[in-house]
Amino acid sequence: MNSRVGYIAFNTFREAVRDRVLYNLIAFALLLSGAAILVGEISIDIERLVVVNLGLTAVSLFGVVIAIFIGIGLVSKEIEKRTLYTVLSRPVRRWEFVIGKFFGLTGTLVVNTLCMALGVFLALLYVAHKFEKMDVWVLAALYFIVLQFLIVCALALFFSSFSTPLMSAVFTFALFVIGSLAEDLRGFARITRGLGGALATGIAYLVPNFSALNVIGQVAHGDPVPGRLILYNTVYALLYSAMAISGAVLIFQRRNLK
Amino acid sequence: MKMSASGRVNLVALAVLFFSLAGAMATLYVMDRTRRRPVAEDELYISSPRVLRRMSLGYTGLLADIYWTRAVQYFGDQHHGGSGDFRLLAPLLEVTTQLDPKLLPAYEFGANFLAPKPPSGAGLPGAALSLMKYGIEHNPDQWRLYYNLGFLYYTEFKDYAKAAQAFRQGAALPVTNEFMPILAARMAQHAGEFDTARMLWVTTYQSTKEARIRQNAVEHLLALQVDEEVTQLEHVVERYRQQTGRLPESMSDLERAEFIHGTPADPKGNPYQLMPDGRIEVQNPKILYFITKGLPPGASPPQPPREKSGG
Numbered sequence: 001m002n003s004r005v006g007y008i009a010f011n012t013f014r015e016a017v018r019d020r021v022l023y024n025l026i027a028f029a030l031l032l033s034g035a036a037i038l039v040g041e042i043s044i045d046i047e048r049l050v051v052v053n054l055g056l057t058a059v060s061l062f063g064v065v066i067a068i069f070i071g072i073g074l075v076s077k078e079i080e081k082r083t084l085y086t087v088l089s090r091p092v093r094r095w096e097f098v099i100g101k102f103f104g105l106t107g108t109l110v111v112n113t114l115c116m117a118l119g120v121f122l123a124l125l126y127v128a129h130k131f132e133k134m135d136v137w138v139l140a141a142l143y144f145i146v147l148q149f150l151i152v153c154a155l156a157l158f159f160s161s162f163s164t165p166l167m168s169a170v171f172t173f174a175l176f177v178i179g180s181l182a183e184d185l186r187g188f189a190r191i192t193r194g195l196g197g198a199l200a201t202g203i204a205y206l207v208p209n210f211s212a213l214n215v216i217g218q219v220a221h222g223d224p225v226p227g228r229l230i231l232y233n234t235v236y237a238l239l240y241s242a243m244a245i246s247g248a249v250l251i252f253q254r255r256n257l258k
Numbered sequence: 259m260k261m262s263a264s265g266r267v268n269l270v271a272l273a274v275l276f277f278s279l280a281g282a283m284a285t286l287y288v289m290d291r292t293r294r295r296p297v298a299e300d301e302l303y304i305s306s307p308r309v310l311r312r313m314s315l316g317y318t319g320l321l322a323d324i325y326w327t328r329a330v331q332y333f334g335d336q337h338h339g340g341s342g343d344f345r346l347l348a349p350l351l352e353v354t355t356q357l358d359p360k361l362l363p364a365y366e367f368g369a370n371f372l373a374p375k376p377p378s379g380a381g382l383p384g385a386a387l388s389l390m391k392y393g394i395e396h397n398p399d400q401w402r403l404y405y406n407l408g409f410l411y412y413t414e415f416k417d418y419a420k421a422a423q424a425f426r427q428g429a430a431l432p433v434t435n436e437f438m439p440i441l442a443a444r445m446a447q448h449a450g451e452f453d454t455a456r457m458l459w460v461t462t463y464q465s466t467k468e469a470r471i472r473q474n475a476v477e478h479l480l481a482l483q484v485d486e487e488v489t490q491l492e493h494v495v496e497r498y499r500q501q502t503g504r505l506p507e508s509m510s511d512l513e514r515a516e517f518i519h520g521t522p523a524d525p526k527g528n529p530y531q532l533m534p535d536g537r538i539e540v541q542n543p544k545i546l547y548f549i550t551k552g553l554p555p556g557a558s559p560p561q562p563p564r565e566k567s568g569g
Contacts, residue, residue, distance in 0.1 A: 095267050184324075186290065187331045205283045212289060228292065236285040243278035249271040253264060 004092050005100040012104020013111075016070060024062050028116050031058055032123045047127035052138060052220040055120035060145045060216070062116070063109050064176060067149050070108070071156025072168035074101045075252070095249045102157055102245055109149045117142050134222035137215075140230060144213040147237035151208050152176060154244035161248040161255065179210035208240055307356035322358030329354055329364065333371060334470075344380035348372060351389060359396035362403070363468060365389060369406035370462070370471050373414045378474075383414040401435060402465050404428025409458055412445065421445045437461045452486045480525045481548035481559075484540060488551040491522060491530060491538045505536045524552075 035054050075098075078084035087097060120142075124135060155175055159168035178185070182204065189200035213233055215225050311318055329350035336344055351368045355361060371379045372386035390407040397403055408424035411417045422445030429438035437457050444454045456479065463475035494517045498506050502515070509532050512518045523529045528541035530552065540552040547560050 093263075093267065095271065184328070184331075187335070188327060191331060191334055205286055209286055209289075212286075229289075232285055232289045236282055236289070239278040239282040239285060243275055243282060246271045246275035246278060250268060250275065253268055253271070 004096045005103065008087075008092070008097055008100025009103035009107060012074070012101050013107045016105070016108040019070075024066065024112070028058055028062055028119060032119050035123070048124065049220050051120070051123045051127050052141075053216060055116075055123060056138070056141050056145065056216040056219070059113060059116045059120065059142065060148065060214070063113060063145060063149050064152050066112065067105065067109060067152040068156050068169055068172045068176070070105055071153050072160045072165045072172065074105065074157060075160045076165050076168075094252050098157065098161070098249050098252050099245065102153060102241075102248075105153045105157075106150055109153065110146060113142060113146055113149070132222075134219075134224075137219040137222065137225050140225040141215050141219045143230070144215055144225075144233055147233055148210055148213045150237050150241045151179075151210070151244070154241040154248070155208065158244040158248040158251075161251045175208060176210065179208035180214065181211065182207055182209040183211040209236065213237070307353045310353060311357060318357045322354050322361055325350060325354040325357060326361060326364055330367070333367075337377070344371075344376065347380045348382050348385040348389075352385075355389065355392060359392070362393075362397065362400060365393040365403055366406060366466055366468065366471065369410055370474060373410055383410065386410055386414070399431060399433075401428040401431045401433065401438060404431070405435065405438065405441075405461060405465065408441065408445070409462070412454075412458065418445045435461055435465060452482060456482050477547045481546060481550070483525050484546055484549045485551040487522065487524070488530065488538045488540070488549075491518075492536070494518060495532070495536045495538070499536065505534075506532060508532060 032051070032055055035050060075084075078087070084097075088094065117139075120138065121131075121135070124138070125131065152172065156168060156172045159171045163171065185200070185207065186204040189197060189204045192200045212229070215229075219225065310321060329347060332346055332350060333344065348368075351364050351372065354364045355368075368386055368389040372389065373379055373381075373383040375381045387407075387410055390403060390410060393400075393403045394407065404424050404427050408421040408428065411421035411424060422442050425438050425442035425445055428434055429442050437460070441454070441457060441461070444457070459475045459478045459482065463472055463479070466472060466475075494512060495506060498512060498515060498517055506512050506515075509518070509521055509529070512532075513520070521529045524540050524546060526542070526545055531539045531541055533539055537555075538552055539554060540546055540549065543549065543553050543557065543560050545560075546552075550559050553559070
């Protein structure tokens with residue numbers, strides 16, 4: 001990686017840590033340990049199911065909230081604090097700044113997810129007293145959650161490159177919700193005909209497909225995740241993030257920062 | 259001409275943007291084509307309308323619309339996939355109507371596709387009946403619901419008294435259909451099976467905008483026509499036998515004896531066939547869905563083919 005991009009990414013990560021972003025891990029730990037103890041008490045043969053469902057859902061939602069709220073401020077905060085001018089007055093190009101910020105934020109989220117994943121597995125061990133073969137699919141679900149963060153970070157950065165923080169949060173969150181219903185949207189497009197059908201199909205393919213990245217329900221029941229889906233989701237998330245980041249670079253290149 | 263550094267960045271970013279967009283869409287398309295339908299998709303996570311009502315924070319109308327869309331989509335997908343398993347149709351319609359009890363198309367859909375046996379429907383006449391009763395309870399002024407209730411009693415339960423009562427109640431409403439009083443009378447007399455059935459399907463066709471229900475009604479009407487014509491032709495053959503002491507060898511024998519005029523054909527234009535044992539058969543039973551007469555011995559009524567993709 002370009003060393004300047006690396007420096008910006010590292011500083012973004014350091015700043016996020018300084019901003020106490022990782023404090024969410026405390027809330028997560030409390031939630032998960034509480035749930036693990038509670039399901040252990042009521043024991044109705046769904047302990048594993050509850051821990052996986054609750055744990056992975058919390059990992060996903062905590063991460064998405066962090067991605068949106070940090071992502072939307074990455075550019076605006078730098079402009080507000082006037083630190084952006086200092087950065088850009090050095091031999092740092094605008095595209096390097098955008099890409100560095102993206103990697104910094106995704107790095108923060110990956111570290112955050114790793115800690116939370118550890119929590120999920122500890123809770124699993126607590127309720128089931130041992131790991132099972134099917135627990136390996138929980139890793140696949142966690143990997144998909146990280147891919148989901150890549151897209152959300154890229155979208156937050158894209159919107160923040162031209163919009164206010166509040167509007168960027170609204171746009172990103174709206175796309176997250178729509179993208180989570182992408183399967184239904186494409187199903188709706190399939191049964192709609194004519195111009196409406198073409199429009200629905202276009203929108204259904206343009207919005208991020210978060211529903212394919214959500215296999216929490218599947219892995220909670222111990223169902224395997226096909227290798228092909230892992231490959232497709234990886235390719236898709238990388239391409240979609242690249243698209244949003246390119247859009248952010250294009251806009252940021254032209255943005256008047258005076 | 260030499261391009262500036264900023265211009266080069268723009269060009270690369272633009273190229274990456276288009277390549278990624280096309281690539282992401284292509285990947286999604288391939289995923290849709292190759293991915294096995296996830297098991298989780300065919301599950302109703304929250305089947306309690308009461309819980310859903312609370313979770314909707316008062317936006318029950320929108321949630322009902324979403325569930326209604328899911329119900330139609332689910333039925334279409336299962337039908338398209340050739341699956342006779344419609345186990346989620348009843349709960350989906352139940353949730354939909356409990357979230358929005360005035361969503362009339364959902365009741366209509368339920369009456370037409372919950373009761374018939376698979377693969378045409380879910381084979382749950384009891385669930386269809388409960389849905390209609392719930393609908394009438396919340397929409398007592400809608401004649402269509404009484405019509406659907408009577409239709410169910412007539413077609414699925416053969417309960418002519420209850421069917422007559424439902425049609426009578428519907429006929430008494432200020433806004434109703436012209437056939438309702440006639441249907442009520444016919445049910446009471448339990449007369450003219452073909453005419454009654456025809457009237458029911460014509461009313462179904464006229465009272466709905468749902469394409470799938472209309473197509474179903476048209477196919478049933480064509481089947482009724484075939485059933486009636488085959489019955490009539492077999493009567494003619496019997497009369498010929500009584501008169502001449504032998505069975506006719508071909509339709510021409512019947513024509514020469516002036517029992518029929520011209521060669522009778524089914525609604526698709528194919529001539530009816532006279533079999534050596536005096537039965538009448540249709541030439542191509544595969545294109546005449548739901549017919550019960552004119553079939554080779556032992557054959558079951560043909561069902562419509564699976565829908566083509568996109569339908």
